[in-house]
Amino acid sequence: MSSYCDTNNNTFQQYPLSTELFETLAQLGFHNPTEIQQEVIPLILDGKDVIAKSQTGTGKTAAFAIPICEKINWEENYPQALILEPTRELSVQVQDEIFYIGRKKRLKVPAIFGGFPIDKQIQTLKQKSHIVVGTPGRVMDHIRRGSLKLQEIKYLVIDEADLMLDMGFAEEVNEIITYLPESKQIMLFSATIDNRIEGLTKMYMPEAIPVILESKTAIATEIKQVVYEVETEDKYQSLLRILIQENPDSCMIFCATREMVNVLYQKLRRDKVSCGMLHGEMEQSERLKMIDYFRIKRYRYLIATDVAARGIDVDNISLVVNYDFPTGKETYLHRVGRTGRNGKSGKAISLVCEDEKKMQRQVEAYINIMLTTAKCPDRDKINEKSFWDKQKQSDVPQKRKGDAVNHHITRLSIGGGKKSKMRAGDVVGALCNLEQLDSDDIGIIDIRESLTYVEILNGKGPMVLAALQEQPIKGKIRKVRKTRNPF
Secondary structure, eight states: OOOOOOOOOOGGSSSOOOOOHHHHHHHTOOOSOOHHHHHHHHHHTTOOOEEOOOOTSHHHHHHHHHHHHOOOOTTSSSSSSEEEEHHHHHHHHHHHHHHHGGGGGTTOOOOEEEESOOOHHHHHHOOSSSSSEEEEHHHHHHHHOOOOOOOOOOEEEEEEEHHHHHHHOHHHHHHHHHHSSSEEEEEEEOOOHHHHHHHHHHHOOTTTEEEOOOOOOOSOEEEEEEEEEGGGGHHHHHHHHHHHHHHHHHHHEOOHHHHHHHHHHHHHHHHTOOEEOOOOSSSSHHHHHHHHHTTSSSSSEEEOOHHTTTHHHHHHHEEEESSSSOOSSHHHHHHHHSSGGGGEEEEEEEEOOOOGGHHHHHHHHHHHHOOOOEEOOOOGGGHHHHHHHHHHTTSOOOOOTHHHTTTOOOEEEEEEOGGGGGGGHHHHHHTTTSOOGGGEEEEEEEEESSSEEEEOOOHHHHHHHHEEEEEETTTTTOOOOEOOOOO
8 A cells, every 4th residue: 555755855755655665765865856757657657658758867767666666566476577678787777776766665676688697597587576677688588488477567668778779679679578468568768769669669559658858958058068189199198187187086988999998998007097997898797897886986987888888877977088089979979978967067078189070070060069179288287196196095985876775684695595495485484483573574585596595674684693593494503694685
């Protein structure tokens, strides 16, 4: 049953959401809905199909995650929502946000994508799963294997639809839809709406309500755009001087190729500048680690190609640098849009060589703005001490987005899993025999081959950890330890 939460200064109260969701949103810092959230949340709660045109960085993930988390039935074992994402990184990013929003409702949100062993994903999908996030190729693979059960799917989200079709996933998306129950609610989100997307929506969601959020300008007015004209042989030293002068808290540097990303990464590391890199040839685990470290400011600079960085949402990027000027007008918009998000100020700097000036003029015509030209700073006239002092601070990681929600949750590992025929009921039964603990204090249970993971909520973890050292589970004393989040 939905109820309103009497939370001061939180305008999410206008929506019929459960108390658990209101509390989680407040802890995550969601106080006032963004424009896309104001438009979309009521429509999804009302069961409408939605076609939303909105740029990344506008809060669109929460726009569909909040109402879907509200509508999920915890008791159902099979997945009820399927979220399609074009890339592995976006799958993980969206999985995290949905997981944190649905934390107090104890929702399980597995992510399935290539680059990770499929047998482990199959084992995860055999357990209770509420919302599945994945890339079309791997989702289709699980459907064919029968490991992803679709009979209870009520909600489908096609996210970053334009990028998904650009990457050649049209056939998979169409095929996935044909496997879903007829009575489903579809939500499509895209930065652009073209003929391909219109064809998709006319076929599968003809009565969808369009939500078109057009920016008054191609680029937010809060973003200051500057061009530095440089010689090719001086390009790296120019970049270094600009970084020292700007001294940003968080910066993305875009290169045209994977090779240039590697070269620039090595040069900056050689010069003791803390940075990470992101491109398609890196191992998937390494790419995810790089994004996570950048997000928590373990380093302040991320060097990336366009494809690898598309759609990745990192808060408070204060500076974007086009080390290689983009070869397409839309690419310039996507890059610059990494900063100045949600009304915040930002800065975009482009290094332009002689052979790139023609493209610069095309971009200026496209965005209807003449880019300001600045002179590259002299290194002996800039404050280097401030820059290097901040570099030393890069090793102090910031809190992650979900830390506030996780604060009163303890994760335990229990010896014994599928091999010893451990079931969720065995764990719940043992836990509910403990004094001062009831079912509301038990979070997600995840049974692996030889280990079982369980979350203990409401700050009762230390008490449970101590008690389980002597409390039998499924007839014997088990090794029980505190562990990191495995979900």
